[in-house]
Amino acid sequence: MHLDLDAFYAAIEQRDHPEWRGRPLVVGAQPGGRGVVATCSYEARRYGVHSAMPIAQAARRLPPETIYRRPDMARYAEVSQQIMRLLQQLSPLIEQVSIDEAYLDVSGLERLIGTPQQIGERAKALIKDKTGLTASVGIGPNRLIAKLASETSKPDGLRVVEAEQVQAFLDPMPISVLRGVGTKTTPRLLAMGLKTVGDVRHQPLERLRQALGARAGTALHLQARGIADDAVQPVTQRQSISKETTFGEDVTDEQQLRETLHWAAQEVGYLARHQALAGALVTLKLRLQPFETHSRSRTLSQRTASDQLIFQTAWELFASSPWRGRPVRLIGVGLSGWEPAACPTQPDLFAASEPQPSTLTTDKLDQTLDAIRDKLGDGLIQRGVRRS
DNA sequence: TCTGGGGTCCTAGGACCC
DNA sequence: TCTGGGGTCCTAGGACCC
Numbered sequence: 279m280h281l282d283l284d285a286f287y288a289a290i291e292q293r294d295h296p297e298w299r300g301r302p303l304v305v306g307a308q309p310g311g312r313g314v315v316a317t318c319s320y321e322a323r324r325y326g327v328h329s330a331m332p333i334a335q336a337a338r339r340l341p342p343e344t345i346y347r348r349p350d351m352a353r354y355a356e357v358s359q360q361i362m363r364l365l366q367q368l369s370p371l372i373e374q375v376s377i378d379e380a381y382l383d384v385s386g387l388e389r390l391i392g393t394p395q396q397i398g399e400r401a402k403a404l405i406k407d408k409t410g411l412t413a414s415v416g417i418g419p420n421r422l423i424a425k426l427a428s429e430t431s432k433p434d435g436l437r438v439v440e441a442e443q444v445q446a447f448l449d450p451m452p453i454s455v456l457r458g459v460g461t462k463t464t465p466r467l468l469a470m471g472l473k474t475v476g477d478v479r480h481q482p483l484e485r486l487r488q489a490l491g492a493r494a495g496t497a498l499h500l501q502a503r504g505i506a507d508d509a510v511q512p513v514t515q516r517q518s519i520s521k522e523t524t525f526g527e528d529v530t531d532e533q534q535l536r537e538t539l540h541w542a543a544q545e546v547g548y549l550a551r552h553q554a555l556a557g558a559l560v561t562l563k564l565r566l567q568p569f570e571t572h573s574r575s576r577t578l579s580q581r582t583a584s585d586q587l588i589f590q591t592a593w594e595l596f597a598s599s600p601w602r603g604r605p606v607r608l609i610g611v612g613l614s615g616w617e618p619a620a621c622p623t624q625p626d627l628f629a630a631s632e633p634q635p636s637t638l639t640t641d642k643l644d645q646t647l648d649a650i651r652d653k654l655g656d657g658l659i660q661r662g663v664r665r666s
Numbered sequence: 667t668c669t670g671g672g673g674t675c676c677t678a679g680g681a682c683c684c
Numbered sequence: 685t686c687t688g689g690g691g692t693c694c695t696a697g698g699a700c701c702c
Contacts, residue, residue, distance in 0.1 A: 306670075313670050316702090329702080332668040349670095376673095376702050458675095460700050493676065494699095517674065524670060559694090569669060573696060610671085674701080681694080 279369075279382045279398055280416045280424035283361070283405075284433040286378035287317040287354055291347055293410050302327075302344040309337035309346055312524055316349050320433060357409060364404050368397050373510045381421055383510040398436050419444065422506035426455055444504035449476030456501045458494060466490070478502040515616075519555070521545040522563055522610020530605050536593065542611045543589035550613055556581035559615035560591040564601055565608035574599055577615065588613060 283289070287305040292298050302322035307313020315331045322344065327336045337344075358377045365372055368391060371383035382401075384394045391397055398415040405413050412434040416427025419441045426447070431437040439447050452474060453459050453467050470489060472478050478486070479502040487495030500506065521542040529535055539562075550556065561575040574595040582588065592611040596602065 312668085314668085316670075330669085333670095335667055335669090338667090379702075458700065462699060491677075518672090520672065522671065561695095571697080575695060577694065608670090612672095672702090674699105676699085677697085679695090681692100683691085683693105684689100 279384045279394055279401075280418075280421065280428045281365070281380050281382065281398075281401055282414050282416075282425075282428045282432070283378040284412045284414060285317055285319055286358075286411075287349055288319040288322075289411050290354060290357055291345075292319060298345050302340050303347065304333075304336060304340070304344060305347045305349050307333040308348065309333055312526060357411070361405055361409060361411075361413075364408055365401060367404070368401055371510045371512060373512055373514075381424065381510045384417070395436070395438050398438075402434075402436065420504070420506040420508035421510075422457065422501060423447070423504055426451070429455070445479075448502065448504055449474060449479065451475045453478060456498060458497060463490065463494075475502050516553075517616075518561075518612050518614035519546050519549050519553075519557075520561070520563070520610060520612030521549075522608055524565070524608040525606070528567065528605035528607050529609075530603070535596070535606060535609055538609055539592050539596065539611060540585075540589050542609070543592060544585045546611055546613050547583050547585035547588050550583035555613075555616050556583045557613035557615045558582075559613070560588055560595070561612040561614070562592045562595040562599075563608070563610040563612065564596070564599070564606060566601060566604050566606060569607070571608075572599075572601060581615070581617065583613070 288303050291303060291305060300321060301319070302325065303319040304315050304322055304327065305318065306316040311333065313333050315327060315329055315333060315336050317329055318327050318336070322336075322340060325339045325341075327339055354377055358374075362372065362374055362380065365380060365382060369382040369384050369387065373381045375381065382397070384391075384397045387397065392400065394417045398417055402413050402415060405411055414428045414432045414434060415436040416424045416429065416431060416439070417437070418424040418427050418439040423439050423444055427437040427439045428435075453472055454464050456475065456478070459467065466489065467478070470481075470485075472481065478498055481499075483496065483499045486498050489495065490498065523538060523542065525538075529538075558578050558581045559575055560578065561573055564572045564574075566572070576591055576595060578587070578591065588611060596609075
């Protein structure tokens, strides 16, 4: 079963501000600024506005009474957690895939809780009752079908697709509903004369593989037949942590770039330490005119979560890059390459016994800063450190 | 028309090793 | 002087998703 909260950010804003109900509301960038629509209310969607639309374009379509809000992620995350806890009453196997979406394994719960459909109805009722929000639920033999079922039932819907109905359900759908078919692949498939999932299903596997590559071609071939993963995995280890920012106007001043990168490295280091993660790969991300994105990465000899080491590495990558001196639209840094998760037979003895003097001291400094930050609150200490 | 931020996964070339 | 085949790691970029 797949559950998706309807217009999640916008719905929370309208719930908490009754005067905004029934009006077009956009959560995302401010009109006049750089950015996109994160989510918008159904009233705004009537004007053709949708997620990921550039804010300037949205503002041109929307009436003057439209409300524009910056996202309040801490608030949304709170509500999200509350809802995930509610869902635990209905299934022991839940996989949260984003802030507003989760898969539940609802098989074999007939005697304990109910049929999948009953569980879906209870989930919706529970969420409505405790949070005032609406959700859409899709039930199917695997994740792909469940997800498409919830998408086609939006908003506030519930749809069950039985195994025998899968092909009839999929065949008329546009190819863009398939996972991995986005802005680049859609026109390529259209050029091959493939408009619907049914069209893809009738293609020879070889033709798809030749057009899209072995992996993507096979994936499409399987999806068109409704074949997909059905395992719900409650815990998955995250693969990377990153922080990036787009400037209001492109920046050339190196001091400002340096400060921004320093701030980003602090954020990344802080998050990593709080999750007891240390990474060996530092990645610098840059975006230049005209929307040209580049990355430079370096593998360190030791895993780290040190603000200083992350920053120094990222800055070196920038300073030695061929783009130094060009106006920068976006700059950011990422950390990845953790300890391999499952390797119980090969304990990493050296990692614990070879502390590097320089990393150790900066790590210690960072940990002290974390402790202070936790006590005093984020904003205060962040500001102090950022300027140092 | 202008394109956020935080992610995931895949591809492809080159280095390097056996 | 010429030069296979396979595997793994590193790096850069790209497509896609919410």
